Amino acid sequence: MVSRATSYRLDTVVKARLEQRAAAEGSTERALLERLVSEGLDMLDHPGIVYRDGPTGRRAALAVGPDIWEVISxxxxxxxxxEERVAVLAEQFGLHPRHIRTAIDFAAGHRAxxxxxxAENDAAARRAREIAERRADLMAS
Structure with missing residues (x-):
């Protein structure tokens, strides 16, 4: 991604909060500001989408349910x-079909x-299966 110099003046309270949060996260103010703006724009463009921290980093999720990658998987x-597929997923996740459509719309714009x-989840699942199989083999001997 190409950067372009931009200058903004922030309220002193907002600036102080940005500094504190960036320091707490071990990040730079610029990186935090870019993340917040990007995520904020995504949430404005796709009402019902939130971002959550987790073991694999930040990821988009439905405010009322699972991560977007889980729905798309x-x-x-x-x-x-x-519509049949949307209905099946709505039933599976216990959500209204509009939430499933929100996840699909978001994923369409963030496919990569x-x-x-x-792919990361599939790889982790494969590793877990392999460990379980080796454990079972070890216990059987």
């Missing part, structure tokens, strides 16, 4: 027409990030 395993999160 499940979508890959559903069949039928578009969501695909990467799904």
């Amino acid at each position: 499940a979508l890959r395993y559903t069949s039928g027409g578009d 990030d969501i695909d990467e999160q799904i």
Whole structure:
């Protein structure tokens, strides 16, 4: 991503909060500000989307439910027409179909990030299965 110099004046209280938060996160003010603006714009563009911290970093999620990557991963395993698949996922996650559509719309605009999160989860699941199999083999001997 190419950066472009931009200058903004921030309220002194906001600036102090930004400094404190960046220091607490071990980040720079610029990096934190960019993240907050990017996430804020995403949340404005896709009402119902929030960002959460987790073991793999920050990720987009439905405010009322799962991470976006979880919905899209499940979508890959559903069949039928578009509305049928949305209904199946709404039932599976216990959500209104509009929430599933919100997740799909968000993912459509952030495909590479969501695909990467799904791939990371798939790899972690494979590693967990392999460890469980080795553990079972060890216990059986």
